[in-house]
Amino acid sequence: MNKEIVLSARNIHCSYGSADSSIKVLKGADLTIKVGEVVAVTGPSGSGKSTLLHALGLLERPEKGKVFICGEDGWALSSRKRAELRNRKIGFVFQFHHLLEEFTLKENVMMPCLIAGESDEEAGKKAERLLERVGIIHRASHFPSRVSGGERQRAAIARAVIMKPDVILADEPTGNLDTDTSAEVEKLIMELAEEGRRSFILATHSQDLASAVHRRFFLSSGILSEDE
């Protein structure tokens, strides 16, 4: 496999429900992402953007199809190996940020490092550097419910990149943000991609965000197509 390719998905099918009343959400999606590329997946609500990200991120097994992360066939691995691959290579920003409410922003950002076995001191230093980088170091000791939506989203992005993943999957990273705050988060994502040669796959309703990225895909009626 080409070394420059970080993620490649082949013929992804996903459906929900039981055999007699199932809905087909994805009908054979293909996608190839190179190092440092930022791509957007747009499509109406319910078209399957989150479903696609969960399959690509090795969180929910597709009915059919393969997902290669840095050349490794993610869904063919044992669940332990798959979790390892996910932790090393993939970062997530979930649709509703998913910060842990009982932890401060700094603790939330540190969490992946602690889970990976790093010391408090080491993880704390990294988290502080990143909070500084994303512009919310002054909110490090605040709890998610006590900061703005944009600050929560920056913390979620910092948490997603702290393990230096090759690809970050971000589900509506600018959802629920006002225009100016969205523009700032969008700028941050593009800068983080360039600085770290990181790839991002963004699911978004925002035409502004979609127009800022390198490549755009559209999801409709279960079919993923690239805008040329």
Ligand SMILES: Nc1ncnc2c1ncn2[C@@H]1O[C@H](COP(=O)(O)OP(=O)(O)OP(=O)(O)O)[C@@H](O)[C@H]1O
């Ligand atoms: N766990 C589930 N069980 C059953 N159906 C589901 C489940 N998750 C999603 N769906 C259905 O699958 C379809 C795709 O959902 P998905 O959340 O992927 O869409 P989306 O494009 O992310 O939408 P949005 O833009 O609103 O976030 C929808 O019809 C949804 O109702």
Ligand SMILES: [Mg+2]
């Ligand atoms: Mg969604």
